[in-house]
Amino acid sequence: MDANLKYRKILKRHNLSATQFRIRVLKEIDIVGRPISRNELLDKLGIKTDRVTLYRNLQILCEFNIIENVDPEGSGFFVLKYGKKAHDLHHLHFECTECKKLYCIHEIVSDISKIPAGFNVDSFYLLAKGTCEACSTNN
Amino acid sequence: MDANLKYRKILKRHNLSATQFRIRVLKEIDIVGRPISRNELLDKLGIKTDRVTLYRNLQILCEFNIIENVDPEGSGFFVLKYGKKAHDLHHLHFECTECKKLYCIHEIVSDISKIPAGFNVDSFYLLAKGTCEACSTNN
DNA sequence: TCAAATTTGCATCCATGTTGCAAAAGTAAT
DNA sequence: ATTACTTTTGCAACATGGATGCAAATTTGA
Known part of the structure; x- marks a missing residue:
């Protein structure tokens, strides 16, 4: 209810x-x-x-x-961030500089397994900026 | 002179x-x-x-x-950004959250050739955050 | 060297994020 | 449901980072 x-x-x-x-x-x-x-x-x-x-x-x-x-x-x-569909951080995030929205692009991934010793990684990001389809065509 | x-x-x-x-x-x-x-x-x-x-x-x-x-x-x-050694954007940048310095990690690269149509990419970043060797050992 | 154009430094403003605290809302026991 | 207690909210105030306008200083080029 x-x-x-x-x-x-x-x-x-x-x-x-x-x-x-x-x-x-x-x-x-x-x-x-x-x-x-x-x-x-x-x-x-x-x-x-x-x-x-x-x-x-x-x-x-x-x-x-x-x-x-x-x-x-x-x-x-x-x-x-609960239950089944946890957000996987290793895909690309595309941020539109016009509408400020963030899109998940699962086609592009990366990994940090080859990082040199000595670097203590807490978080990792793959980020692109530009304009999304909607914002590109509305100009 | x-x-x-x-x-x-x-x-x-x-x-x-x-x-x-x-x-x-x-x-x-x-x-x-x-x-x-x-x-x-x-x-x-x-x-x-x-x-x-x-x-x-x-x-x-x-x-x-x-x-x-x-x-x-x-x-x-x-x-x-002039002459021979232009900075290649497609390697990893490691930002130390302690000393705030940015390190270039050329061992880790990525490419955005597989980005879906419609996304107009202006800039692309591979970024890790954490603590560098100096800051990790000085605590 | 001097006049014109550009740049600097300051005052001011705006957006964003933080802290402290009294009032309001939520919790748990009766 | 009421009460006493705890937590959270909303506000004021502050801090930082970035932007704009403009007069004074610097730079340029003749």
Whole structure:
């Protein structure tokens, strides 16, 4: 009956309070179905949404492994990270400089197995920037 | 006789005024020999250096193809880009989250020839983050 | 050397991210 | 359901990084 039960359960499973705010955030990330930026989330949540609260919750949700930041830049792009379809980081992300959306290009992958000794890798990114089809043709 | 003649010539060749400021910037980028960030440049140029002037000149030098930004993030990392040893963008960059330095790892490369149609690629980056040998052992 | 053009340095603004804290919401026990 | 307790939210304030406008200084070229 509760359409938000899904998100409430995820939060509870990770020992986090199931607040309205967090449920809304998870729902938006889930619905959009691709890595979403802080600013796009702010837009979707409404203009009155507090930036601080969103940033703090994104950080908490990351720490509790409920979501994941899949982009190296400060602001980041977030995806859900639970159950079966974990986001594989070793494919290419294409960021459109016009619409600011991030596309996953699974055709292009790379690996870091050949990295020289001494480098302690925490995260790895394959990133392209340019314009997506929609933005290229609309000009 | 003029130790800075080299940089003066580069600027002139590209029809840019050979100002003291630009000569100092080019010299620092040349000396450090690896991609250098805005903040590290500010440090090297001295605490009194004006941020705006540096940013504006880095942008101009990029536009005139004298230097190149080899990192996708806002602040960026800059290298000289003239003559023989142009920086090849398709190798891995390792950014140390401790000392903030960027290392070029030529052992790891990738290519974007298999990118699906419709994506108009302007720039491409292979980026790893973590701690370098020096920073890993000094903790 | 001097006038014209360009560049610099400063003031100011804007966007983005952080911290502290009182008020509000969520939780768990009765 | 009410209560007491804990956590979270929303706001104010601050910090950093980047951009613009403009007068003063530097550079250029005749």
